[in-house]
Amino acid sequence: MVRVEIPEEDKRPEVIREALRGRTPRVPQSLAFALVSELDIPESQKHDMIHEALQDPALDPPVRVQAAQSVAQLGPDIATSELVRILEEPTVEEPVAATSATLLGRFGEPENLDQLQRTRESATSGFLRQRAAFAETMIVHRFGLTDREVELPPAESQPPPQEVGALQFISRRPGENRRRRALKGVQQEFPRTDPREQNVYEIQCGPVLMEVVVPREMLGREGLQALARRPALVAVVAEVNEETEEFYPNLVALSRPQGQERVSLLLTRLEGEPIYAGEGSVGEQEAEFEMRSVNTAGIPRTVFQIRVTRQAVKISGISDRRAAVGARSPRRVERP
Amino acid sequence: MPGISINIIRVGSDRFTSSDELEISRAISFIRSTYATVGLSVPRVEDFSISTADARGRDVIDNDAEASALTDEWTVPNNALDVFFVKTYVGSTAGLSRVAGPCDKDALGMDGSVVEILTGITGHILAHEVGHYLGLAHRPGDSNNLMFNSVPNGGRLDASQGATMRSHCFVEP
Secondary structure (H helix, E strand, C coil): CEEECCCHHHCCHHHHHHHHCCCCCCCCHHHHHHHHCCCCCCHHHHHHHHHHHHHCCCCCHHHHHHHHHHHHHHCHHHHHHHHHHHHHCCCCCHHHHHHHHHHHHHHCCHHHHHHHHHHHHHCCCHHHHHHHHHHHHHHHHHHCCCCCCCCCCCCCECCCCCCCCCEEEEEECCCHHHHHHHHHHHHHHCCCCCHHHEEEEEEEECCEEEEEEEEHHHHCHHHHHHHCCCCEEEEEEEEECCCCCCEEEEEEEEEEEEECCEEEEEEEECCCCEEEEEEEEECCCEEEEEEEEECCCCCEEEEEEEEEECCCEEEEEEEEEEECCCCECCEECCCC | CCECCEEEEEECHHHCCHHHHHHHHHHHHHHHHHHHCCCCECCCEEEEEECHHHHCCCCEECCHHHHHHHHHHECCCCCCEEEEEECEECCCEEEEECCCCCCCCCECCCCCEEEECCCCCHHHHHHHHHHHHCCCCCCCCCCCECCCCEECCCCECCHHHHHHHHCCCCCEC
16 A cells, blocks of 8 residues: 655645645645545534545546545544535536445435435446445444345355365454554444444454454343344454554345344445355354355355353354466456 | 566556556566566566456555455466556555566466556666565665665665576566
């Protein structure tokens, strides 16, 4: 990872305001949006700067996508109202709508579900429809809503890997330093997460180090029983960035009751693509799940078990070293 | 001279402009001249594209997870390093790569580099990220070095860094 260094004298509102419109070559637009939150001005003025940029019809869609992303820095409440406003625009570009819907799924409230449903129903592409549908799914699971039907993305499991030569999951509790960094990373994408209310568990699988952030309330008897009654966002999985040693959230774990104390569990990327799927049973004292990797490009065959007790979450499993389903190939072109 | 070959993959290629292409050409020249100082050539550069529609939102990298997913989902089936060029990497990050990345591009974990096109410094970002993939760590105390944590920097490499890069399995003798 490499960061772009901006001189301190350029971190001023008048410079950043121009940079937001691409009129300051020494401050890239993508960075200008990130710098708004660092400015020494009232929050309302930061909001106005981003709001103005978002309303500029001259901005390219990728720049408006950045603007939509940057409202998240202003806190979930401001972000929610701004994202809803974007989705209500009659001529909003598809990439901007897709990003806004995805973010609304992470910050939004149940009252935003109708807006997301309208976005999904009016979408002219499968891409936007999928993003909006997954945003609805996120809100339904975050708030445990039982009165709203959502469609989970389809997930066909891969066969388990051969045990010989497979990578083992090594499961443990992280130290305070890694726990704190994992929670910081999760909070950046899920700002409504209260770090004091989370437990963190660690998995090492080959070169990949992951921290599994689980709401503490899920581990109690009531929490376990609730899994059998309503959908839930039961964990966020953060992966370490080898260069910076910071953690970034990579997967969310969504559970849904299937009846008779059976519960399905789906781990997806933050935008909704399924990666691991499985099912388990929930009792008064513990829950157990058997998970497998989904038949998707770039994901090695993996099988793992999750055991949730009132004290802890234990994860064990094995993974192939390489993906069974090859990635897609980009189209070869002549150098323009 | 030993060499590392690179696949230049334009993500959201239909939005790339002639000035983006000029910036990519300059970046290739920069990496060639910088690596040559430590005895490493870039003999083969092949060009590829992923349309905005096929990229399904990955043309704008919102976070590190999305950069990692991009390298999982797309791979050129050859023995060159995949470098994904994007027009936007949200925030102050301008590129991402594994350190000492794998030569099996279907291996578990990130298996390519992602580079944001930023006028005037794309070459630094490209050379820095490919340097990571070939095994180089950051040099936090030396702003003259290419592997300083941020860009722009002095863009230099030393002999030990050259030796590390030349020992990577992607490097052809």
